[in-house]
Amino acid sequence: MSSNPLTRRSLIRNTSLLAAGAIATHLTGTAAGAIDLDKVQTVTAKGRISQSVSQWCFDKWSLDELCQVSKKLGLKAIDLLGPKDFATVKKYGLVVSMVNSHALNNGLADKKFHDACLAKLRETIDATSEAGFPNVISFSGNRRGIPDDVGIENAVEALKKIAGYAEKKNVTICLEYLNSKVDHKDYMLDHIGWGVEVCKRVGSDRVKILYDIYHAQIMEGDIIRTIKDYKDYMGHYHTGGNPGRNEIDDTQELYYPAIMKAIAETGFKGYVAHEFIPKRDPLESLTYAARICDV
Numbered sequence: 001m002s003s004n005p006l007t008r009r010s011l012i013r014n015t016s017l018l019a020a021g022a023i024a025t026h027l028t029g030t031a032a033g034a035i036d037l038d039k040v041q042t043v044t045a046k047g048r049i050s051q052s053v054s055q056w057c058f059d060k061w062s063l064d065e066l067c068q069v070s071k072k073l074g075l076k077a078i079d080l081l082g083p084k085d086f087a088t089v090k091k092y093g094l095v096v097s098m099v100n101s102h103a104l105n106n107g108l109a110d111k112k113f114h115d116a117c118l119a120k121l122r123e124t125i126d127a128t129s130e131a132g133f134p135n136v137i138s139f140s141g142n143r144r145g146i147p148d149d150v151g152i153e154n155a156v157e158a159l160k161k162i163a164g165y166a167e168k169k170n171v172t173i174c175l176e177y178l179n180s181k182v183d184h185k186d187y188m189l190d191h192i193g194w195g196v197e198v199c200k201r202v203g204s205d206r207v208k209i210l211y212d213i214y215h216a217q218i219m220e221g222d223i224i225r226t227i228k229d230y231k232d233y234m235g236h237y238h239t240g241g242n243p244g245r246n247e248i249d250d251t252q253e254l255y256y257p258a259i260m261k262a263i264a265e266t267g268f269k270g271y272v273a274h275e276f277i278p279k280r281d282p283l284e285s286l287t288y289a290a291r292i293c294d295v
Contacts, residue, residue: 035065037072043291044074048264051290052077052097052273054238055085058282067092069283073290079238079273080137083127090131097271098174098210098236099128099136107141108158108175109151109188118162121173125162129169134270135236136166137210138173140189151188156201163204174210174235175199179218190219192226199233208235212275217242217254224262231266238275239289246279248289260295 044051055078058066063085067078070092077097078089089096102120106113117138124136140155159173166173175198180190189195195209211234213223220226227234241252248256263272272293278285 035069037068040069040072042072042074043287044294046294047074048295049260049293050076050097050269050271051293052079052095052271053286054079054273054275055081057275057277058286060282063088067094069286070094073287074294075290077271077273079271079275083124083131086127086131086133095271096128096131096133097135097273099124099133101136101138103141104139104178104184105142105187107139107188108155109140109146110142110144111154111157113141114154114158114161118158121162122165125166125169125171125173128171133171135172135174135210138175139178140175140187140194142184142186143188144186146188148188148194152194152197152201155198159198159202159204159207163202163207166206167204172206172208172235174208176210177212177215177219179215181218183215190215192216192220192230196230196233209233210236210238212238212240213254213259214238214240214242214245214275223254223259227259227262228266231268234266234268234270236270237263237268237272239272239293240274240276245275245277247285248274248276248292256289257292257295260293264295 053070053075055063055066067089070078071094077095079098080100081096082100086096101124102117108117121136121138128136140151175189175195177189177195178184178187180187199207199209216223239248239256241248242254243252274289
C-alpha cells in the first residue's frame with residue numbers, strides 16, 4: 001500500500017513541531033523560566049473548533065499562567081474547574097468550558113447516590129449559570145454489580161429530576177464516557193450505547209455526552225463513525241493520545257486532524273478540550289495540539 005498517509009502525518013507533525021519548538025524556545029529563553037507572552041503566537045486561525053485545555057494536565061503552570069498561554073495561542077477556554085476559579089478565568093476573557101460537580105465513582109447509575117449527586121449538580125448548575133458558562137460534568141459512577149439496563153433506568157430517573165432545571169438555567173449536563181479497562185475499573189458508561197440510550201430517554205437538549213476520545217479509543221475505537229452517527233448527543237469532547245494519555249502526535253494511534261475535521265463537519269458548536277499529560281515541554285506540546293486541531 002502507498003506510504004502517503006504516513007508521510008502526510010509525519011509532515012504535519014514535523015511542521016507543527018518546528019513552529020511549536022520555535023515558540024517554546026522564545027519562551028524558555030527568558031530569565032528564570034519566566035514566560036515572555038509577547039512571543040507566544042496564535043495558532044488557531046481557522047476557528048472551526050473552539051479549543052480548551054484541562055488545567056489538571058498542566059499543573060506545572062499556575063492557573064494564571066495557563067490562562068495567559070491559552071489566550072495567546074487562541075484557545076477559548078479552560079476545562080474542569082470549579083467556581084473558585086471562575087474569576088481568574090474571566091479575568092483573561094476565557095470561559096470555563098466544563099465545571100466539576102459530583103464524585104466520579106458514586107454516580108447516577110446507583111440510586112443510593114442520587115440525593116448527593118442531584119444536590120451537587122443543582123449547586124453547580126447555579127454557579128455555572130450565574131457565570132454564563134455552558135457545561136457541568138456528571139458521571140454514571142461504578143456498576144457495583146448493577147446491570148447496565150438498570151443503571152440506565154436509574155440514571156434516567158435522576159436526570160429527569162434535574163433536566164428541566166438545567167434547561168431553565170441554560171446549562172448542559174454532560175455525562176462523561178470513561179474506560180473501564182485501564183483507568184476506571186467498573187465504571188458503567190464505558191460504551192457509547194449506554195450514554196446515547198440515557199440521553200434518548202431523558203429527552204432534553206441539556207443532557208448530553210462528554211465524549212472522551214482517549215477513553216473511547218480504548219473501549220470501542222471507531223471514533224469518527226461514532227462522532228458522525230451520534231452527533232446529536234455529543235455535548236463536549238476531550239482529546240488525549242492512546243496509549244498513555246500523552247501528546248496527540250505520531251507517537252500514538254489516533255490521528256487528530258481527521259477527527260477534528262469530522263467534529264467540525266457535524267456542525268458542533270461546543271468545546272474540544274485537550275486532556276493529555278505532556279511528557280515533553282508542556283508549551284511545545286500544547287502549541288502542537290492546538291495547531292493540528294485547527295482544521
